[in-house]
Amino acid sequence: MPKKDYYEILGVSRDASDEDIRTAYKKLIKEWHPDRHTGNDKKVAEQKFKEIQEAYEVLSDPQKRAMYDRFGYVGEDIPYSHESNGYDGFGFDDVVRNFMNEDIFNIFFGGQRTQSRSAGGRGQRSPRRGEDLNINITIDESDVFSGKNVNIDYERYEECENCHGEGVEPGSKWVTCSKCHGSGVVREERRTPFGVFVNQYTCDACGGSGTIPGEVCHTCRGLGRIRKRTSTNINIPAGIENGTILRVPKRGNAGVSGGEYGDLYIHVNIRKVSDYEREGDDIIANVHIDYVTAILGGEVTVTLPNNEEVEIEIPAGIQPNETVVVRGKGYPNVRNGRRGNFVAKVIVDIPRKVSSRERELLKEIAKMKGVII
Ligand SMILES: [Zn+2]
Ligand SMILES: [Zn+2]
Incomplete structure (x- = not known):
């Protein structure tokens, strides 16, 4: 869509005051009123008249003017699709941009979207991309090791x-809407002894689109889309982290007036059963060992959430909080599947009670070491 210079249309400078804009508008709208022109000139005048109205509508509204100054677009000219070029200069990535378009729009228009004001018949209504959808799913911690195929109904x-x-x-x-003659805007003039008062509002017959359906579709009542239950199948990759958002292109809502489908965003939560922590692809785990194992060394086995056993070789004389690394027993890397490491942080358990036999032996060790008990 070509960028229109609303200031140029009204013949005012970019820092024109509200009063300047109003004055320029009043003068031009009289000059270019289609009733004052005939023949070929009338067509030109109609076009000019519409442009002037459009420019005034934006520049007379502080919010719209601010948005126009900033982005060069207002309302229906905002490209919804991340494939259109409206926001390319901003350097947002796809995900951010999709949400940002929504946000920018909501900030300026309170969530209400207006349709194209261009006149004309079928096909001239501006396409609007369908909304993106967000769905939360929860997988088990064991699924992180294997990945999971999930069917999502929505x-x-x-x-x-x-x-x-x-x-x-x-x-x-x-x-073409007969009430607004395709402009999308209705003007009411009231002549009073103090002058002519002009009231202008979005056409309620066509919702500002300038067009109305000849015969409304009976199936969708004119919406062009229908709410349906659907399902999509998605492979959750092994190694996924809690809170990851997966994007499934074109699985969101259908667009309007030929706009493309939105995307589906799947927010993945992991139901934890272990108290393992994750650092990159490594599992960081507290592993309890007996004090005798700490002194003499030995082997300890732990079971991962996917029932896989990890054998940990404890070297003799290990100290509390020292770590033992078992290579290749961490989480799979989400890209290449290569496993990280299992990092066992050793907790040495001191028994609160010992058997009488154990006590006897310990006493002997104590005597040997000269420990006073
Ligand atoms: Zn209308
Ligand atoms: Zn339909």
Whole structure:
């Protein structure tokens, strides 16, 4: 969509005051009123008239003007699709950009979207990309080791099969709105002794789109899309981390007026059963050993959440909180599947009670070492 210079259209400078803008608008709108022109000039005048109205609508509204100054676009000219080029200069990545478009729009328009104000019939309504959807899923900690194939059932808008998203019955089409003559804006003039008061508002017959359906699609009631239950199959990769967001392209809501489908974002939570911590692909685990094992060395076996056993060789004389690394027994790397390490942090258990036999032997050791007991 070509970028329009609203300031140029109204013939004012970029720092024009509200009063300047109003004055310029009043003068131009009189000059270019289609009723004052005939023949070919009338067509030109109609176009000019519409442009002037559009420019004034934006520049007379502080919020819209601020947005226009910042982005060069307002309302329907904001590209929704991350594939369009409107925001490329901002350098957001795909994910951020998708959310940002939504946010920027909501900030400036309170979440309400207006449709194209361009006049004309079918096909001239501006396409709007479908909304992205977000779904939370929870997998078990054991699934992190193997990955998991998950079937997700959810509801979304799909393109209406009867009208293929057009919103009108097959054979019918969109026609120019008779109330606003396709401008999307209705103007009311009131003449009073103090002058002419102009009231301008978004056309309620067409919602500002400038077009109305000839015969509304009976299946979708003109929406062009229908809410349906659907399912999608997704492979959760092994090694995934808690809180990862996976993007499934085009599995969000259907677009409107030929806009493409939004994306589906799957937020993956992991149901933990262990108290392992994760550092990169390494498992960091507290491993309890007997004080005798600490002194003499030995072998300890732990079982991972996926029931895999890890044998840990404890060297003789290990100290509390020292670590023993078992290579290749950590989490799989989410990209290449290569396993990280199991890092055992040794907790030496001192028994609160010992058997009488054990006590006897310990006393003997004590005597040998000259420990006073
Ligand atoms: Zn209308
Ligand atoms: Zn339909």
